[in-house]
Amino acid sequence: MKIFLVGFMGCGKSTKAKQLANLLECPVIDIDAVIVAQQGMSIADYFAANGEAAFRKLENEMLKSFDYPETCVVATGGGLPCYFDNMEWMNENGITVYLEMTPPQLVSRLHNREKRPLLKGMDDEQLLAFIIGKLEERNVFYHQAKLSINSFDLDPKTLLEEIDRLKG
Numbered sequence: 001m002k003i004f005l006v007g008f009m010g011c012g013k014s015t016k017a018k019q020l021a022n023l024l025e026c027p028v029i030d031i032d033a034v035i036v037a038q039q040g041m042s043i044a045d046y047f048a049a050n051g052e053a054a055f056r057k058l059e060n061e062m063l064k065s066f067d068y069p070e071t072c073v074v075a076t077g078g079g080l081p082c083y084f085d086n087m088e089w090m091n092e093n094g095i096t097v098y099l100e101m102t103p104p105q106l107v108s109r110l111h112n113r114e115k116r117p118l119l120k121g122m123d124d125e126q127l128l129a130f131i132i133g134k135l136e137e138r139n140v141f142y143h144q145a146k147l148s149i150n151s152f153d154l155d156p157k158t159l160l161e162e163i164d165r166l167k168g
């Protein structure tokens with residue numbers, strides 16, 4: 001079983017992927033971390049050097065070419081499901097889970113904005129407006145996930161139970 005976690009920046013994909021993988025005793029793959037390791041630079045530096053379009057192409061290639069173990073948990077970047085046929089591909093190759101949060105909940109989790117090039121320099125008010133607008137564009141992709149669940153207070157055991165229920 002491959003579990004793909006999707007959702008907006010700050011919803012907890014990277015953190016929950018590690019927790020779920022711990023519970024399942026399986027490997028965790030964070031696509032952003034794989035890109036950082038392969039490119040030898042941070043996501044922010046990659047954006048600055050090559051631009052967003054190049055990053056989208058790279059994450060698409062990485063998503064599809066990675067040699068996934070049979071059982072694993074995959075944390076995607078917040079934009080990944082919204083480009084090319086990535087969402088469709090994840091639905092064909094595993095169980096997709098949308099970790100949902102309200103815009104104010106997301107703002108409260110996004111302290112480290114310099115690490116995320118799309119959020120660089122924003123104050124709380126600008127960030128809230130940005131999130132509301134971007135979610136409007138992105139929700140159509142995120143909602144293609146097999147399971148949608150609010151992740152603000154979600155403990156990994158409950159998340160795993162919900163995923164197991166889905167598998168039937």
Ligand SMILES: Nc1ncnc2c1ncn2[C@@H]1O[C@H](COP(=O)(O)OP(=O)(O)O)[C@@H](O)[C@H]1O
Pocket residue numbers: 007008009010011012013014015016075109110111112152
């Ligand atoms: N349960 C939690 N309670 C408080 N802060 C959390 C919790 N889970 C994650 N965070 C923090 O929220 C931020 C976003 O989490 P992260 O896993 O990086 O999200 P994503 O990968 O979806 O962008 C990080 O600073 C992380 O430390």
Ligand SMILES: O=C(O)C1=C[C@@H](OP(=O)(O)O)[C@@H](O)[C@H](O)C1
Pocket residue numbers: 007008009010013014032043076077078079080115116117118
């Ligand atoms: O939403 C996005 O477009 C992005 C989200 C980031 O990942 P996180 O969602 O883990 O922050 C990272 O891939 C990049 O900064 C772009």
Ligand SMILES: [Mg+2]
Pocket residue numbers: 013014015032075076077
């Ligand atoms: Mg992440």
